[in-house]
Amino acid sequence: MMLKKEALFICSLVTLWYSSNIGVILLNKYLLSTYGFRFPIFLTMCHMSACAALSYISIVFLKIVPHQTIKSRSQFYKIATLSVVFCASVVGGNISLRYLAVSFNQAVGATTPFFTAVFAYMATLKREAWVTYAALVPVVAGVVIASGGEPGFHLFGFIMCISATAARAFKSVLQGILLSSEGEKLNSMNLLLYMSPIAVVVLVPAVLIMEPNVIEVTTALGREKKSMWILLLLNSVTAYVANLSNFLVTKHTSALTLQVLGNAKGAVAVVISILIFRNPVTVVGMAGYTITVLGVVAYGETKRRFR
Template identity: 75%
Template sequence: MVAAKSQGRLFTIGLVASWYSSNIGVLLLNKYLLSNYGFKYPIFLTMCHMTACSLLSYIAIAWMKMVPMQTIRSRVQFMKISALSLIFCASVVSGNISLKYLPVSFNQAIGATTPFFTAVFAYLMTLKREAWLTYLTLVPVVTGVVIASGGEPSFHLFGFIMCVGATAARALKSVVQGILLSSEGEKLNSMNLLLYMAPIAVVFLLPVTLVMEENVVGITLALAREDIKIIWLLLFNSALAYFVNLTNFLVTKHTSALTLQVLGNAKGAVAVVVSILIFKNPVSVTGMLGYSLTVLGVILYSEAKKRTK
């Protein structure tokens, strides 16, 4: 019994470590490709991610039977999933574009404001009010980012706008998902949702890539002839993007929602420290104080939400 408990604990720790590694790994690799390596094609990179998610989701569900296959039951449900996929695309593409201009540490600081946007969209779309204490905790969340922005040595306005857009789109997706797929007949677990969303995302992204990132395939192949490393980096990066979703699903399944929130808050802080150590981007005391205030606000927000339930 003790041995089984110990094994279960080790399995959970391994899952969390995998979730952290894949999350931070894909973030740092995106930054390296788009900024340091000079691969300036964020839309094509997102399309590679979605293609890998399509293929690997099918393998995991249809072949490996990791979760039961759930089918799309109607044309209306398909339209809902397509709408979610479009928002998901906007979020990932904007996030990748922002990494061209902003350091990962500042990117994560802005990303920590997701609860603020979630609360705003939940109110606008469902008129759902939170307790006043919950709204009060959002003040340090936003104030922290304002302070961090003022003290960020590598601040870039367009990158900042893209990052805020990505954070807002991520929050919008979670709210819309709750509204669109809330009925029992339409509920999909996150792995099945990704199975259907990813190929739709590829269909959305393909024409955008061809128009906005002209001859990107030819350029990538030309780069590969000079240095084959780019192909391996893209393949590994794309597989890692799927692994983020897989480990997120497994951590959610094997831990509680509260544990996931706490781990998520800590993950942002770990990503900031690791990115500063790797990329050695300059950071100011003001910037770090701002980010710390945002993280504190997110923790208080989680506590307030828990108490009002």
Template identity: 70%
Template structure:
């Protein structure tokens, strides 16, 4: 029995390590491609991610049976999934655009304010009120980002707006998903939801890519003629984007949603440190103090939420 327990602990630790590696890896690789490599096509990059998620989701669920297949039961449910896919696209595209202009450390600091936006949208859309202490814990979350923003050496207004938009869209998706797929018959696990959302995202992103990044295929082929590495980077990056979702699902299954939230906070801090070491972007002491304050606020928020249940 103890051998089984220790094996379960080891496998959970392995999954958490894989989730961390893929999550931080895709973030750093996105930054490298969009800022350092000279691949200036964030919408096309998102479309590559969604294409990989479509194909690999199908293989994982339909062929490898890693999760039971849930069918879409009605046109209404399909429309709900499409709405979620649109918000999901907005979040990922905005996040990738922000990485063109902002360092990963600052990007993660803004991203840590997701609980604030989630609480705001939950109140506006469902009139769901939290305990007053939960709202108090959001003060350091926002204050930390304000401090970090005021002292960020690489601040870029458009990048900042895109990053805030991405964070808000991420929170909106969580709330909308809770509202739209709340009935027992419509609930989908994250792997099945991705299986349906990713192809819809590709269809939505294709015309946007062609309009806003019209010469992307020609430019990518031109880059590939000079250096074939770009093709391998895009393939690896896209596969990694799916692996983030897969490991997220597996870690949630092995732990709990709350544990995942705590692990996510630590992951953000790890991404900040690793990105500063790799990209050597300038950071101020005040900025790091601001980000630390945000992380403390998020941890307090998680605790307050747990106690209010």
């Protein structure tokens, strides 16, 4: 009976993780390229504001996880550095969604292990087994093939998507290096609690300089379409739920299970986005994405076997 309850609980967590992750991607795409809301930096700031407020409520009041404090100025600077890199990855990803189909965006995003391996080697000079690096060849080759077969290919959108993917990988490597000592380690929810307000502070001047008319246009859109405010709020809350559910799934499953679920999640997002947005796909594009996903699976397996 207890095993059934635990299995049901984990299935519920995975469902929440999938729906919130895919939901925030689709909502971002809808707002930025279909709805007429052309402000990816402001949208990221809304996400970070929601994450800051809801993280505080979840940790300090609801006590979902124990509250961890910042112990030194050095640790604060490390977290601030991570926050800036994290901002770059989210902003880049949101900008790319203005120009690229979600399916292609996910294909490019699947190359994260390639950038992680490159940055990890550059930072630590630690070599992996040759077979592990060999598994990265189809990861990159698949995206090259998918790019050639993508009907809506947009160079600037592609550059932003690659940049966001690289920044995401760099953040994970940097996190492992900067917060490696036992006294400085934070779980992902407490890290989000401290990173989010810093991200908001960084994003405010960026919005004022790069999107100066955002308040005027957003207010006009809100008067014209009453759903504007609901969509913006729902999008921001969903961004936080995606982070929370990712932490809970990580906590209650193994690293291998998480990796397999993550690979499947990308494929599910591709199928759903095609069904919703009806963006044209080609056999070459889908073949490229499939090669990339298989490469990611092979990379994960070789990492596990040859660690």
